[in-house]
Amino acid sequence: MIAALFCGYLAVGLPLPVIPLFVHDKLGFSTFVVGLVIGIQFLATVLTRGYAGRLTDQHGGKRSALQGAAVSALAGLLYFVAAMPGLSPTVSLAIIIVGRLAAGLGESQFVTGCVSWSIASVGPERAGLSMSWTGIAMFAALAIGAPVGMLLYQSYGLEAAMIACVVAPLLAAAIALRETSYATPAGPRLPFYKVIGQIWREGLGLMLQGVGLSGLTAFASLYFAARHWDNAGLVMTAFGVGFIFVRVVLATLPDRMSGYRVALWSLVIEVIGQAMIWLAPNDVVALAGALVTGLGCALIFPALGVEALKRVLPANRGSAMGAFVAFLDIAYGISGPVxxxxxxxxxxxxxxxxxxxxxxxxxxxxxxxxxxxS
Structure with missing residues (x-):
């Protein structure tokens, strides 16, 4: 399931650096339009988390994951069509926007299904460990997918990069098909807004955590350039080293002690890391701050996720995961402009x-x- 999630989430990472270049440089649209094209997937993902949660609760994580993989492959196919010669810039842009909407719907179903499916496979008593490894798979897919997408785009054009966006989720589906499906627990299923009402504290804590990472991804290179520092390209590497180190070494911590306690100390460490970057006198301290930020961010998702699952009945765990992750989507969507x-x-x-x-x-x-x- 972790391998399937990695392959499927490559479809999110591959087009990230590619589509802005294509829309701006090839089609000739403004940076505002570029922002709209990138952000519209976030909107589609947030708006469909409730549907993905209900689908997972009613039919199981495997069904949601496979359905999401199929929709993600369709998004890649739409990107490929948009790059075909002979289309006007306006038509190509319209096709890309439809593709981004499809990608948001696919990601919502795929991630919610895989995370819930993984938890069901190991049981709620190991939910923290499960969420730690699903997070590693997603982070690795972004870290690997973006440079691979750029390499394909620069070497062979948008068509090659978008073919990869079709192949990756299909490969994920092929892996997932071989795995066991787990029955959805019986019991009353709450409306999505009531699920949000039960897990909003944990979700809001996750959202506040996501602001720090958003600042790193969006403004670190500009910050380093303004200070005339070198090694801006190592910021996300430093963050990733800290993040993955904690996820691997301490993955079981949220299952062995209070998730709230783990989240509290993790957030305190993130505060220290962000403060180091804010006050950094040189690039070495700033990179160290990125590393510490990664150490802090690593366990907040599984720690608060474990506590969120405790707040809902088993029959609503898919919806709870969908709602919980939606708070992170909102963080990434809002904190960048702010x-x-x-x-x-x-x-x-x-x-x-x-x-x-x-x-x-x-x-x-x-x-x-x-x-x-109670």
């Missing part, structure tokens, strides 16, 4: 003060969180 305004008004360093403040607010929220409601 951080952009902050950078314009106060400079790039202030982005990381903002990230530290959000992580600190998340820690305060975790302190006030309590166990499952």
């Amino acid at each position: 951080a952009g305004v902050i950078a314009g008004q106060f400079g790039y360093a202030a982005v990381y003060l903002f990230g530290a403040g959000c992580a600190l607010a998340g820690a305060a929220l975790v302190v006030t969180a309590r166990g499952p409601q």
Whole structure:
């Protein structure tokens, strides 16, 4: 299941650096249109998390994952069609937008299905371990998919990169087909908004954590350039080293102790990492801050995810996971523009003060969180 999730999530990473270049340089549209094209997948993902959760609860994670893989492959096919010669820029753009909407729907179903399916395969008592490894698969797919997509685009054109976006989810489906499907637990199923009402504290804590990572991905290179520092390309490498190290070494921690306690200390570490970047006198300290941020961010998703699952009945776990991950989608969608305004008004360093403040607010929220409601 982890291998399937990795392959399927490559379809998210592969087009990330490619589509902006194609829309701006080849089709000739503005940076505003580029932002719209990239952001519309986020919108589609958030709006369909509820559907993905219901599908998972009613038919199981395997069905949701396979259906999501098929829709993701369709998105890659639409990208491929958009790159065909003879189409006007407007038609190509319209096809890409439809492809991005399809990619959002596919990602929503695929990720919700795989995460829930993985948890069902090992049992809720190992949910934290399961979510740690699914997170590693997704992060690795982004880290590998983006440079591979760029290499294919620069060497062979958009068509080659988009063929990879079709092949990757189909390969994921082929792997997933061989795995055992787990029956959905019986019991009453709540409307999606009621599930959100039960897990909003954990979701909000996850959302506040995501601000720090969003600031790194969006503004680190500009921050380094403004300070005339080298090694901006190592920022996400440093973050990834810390992130994966903790996920591998301490993956079982949320299952062995209170998820809230793990999340609290993780958020405190993230605050320290963001503050290091904000106050960094040189690139070495900034890179160390990125490493510490990765150490802090690593276990927040599984730690709060374990507590979110405790708040709902077994029959609603798919919806709970869909709602929980949607908070992270919202963080990535909102924090980028907000951080952009902050950078314009106060400079790039202030982005990381903002990230530290959000992580600190998340820690305060975790302190006030309590166990499952009666």
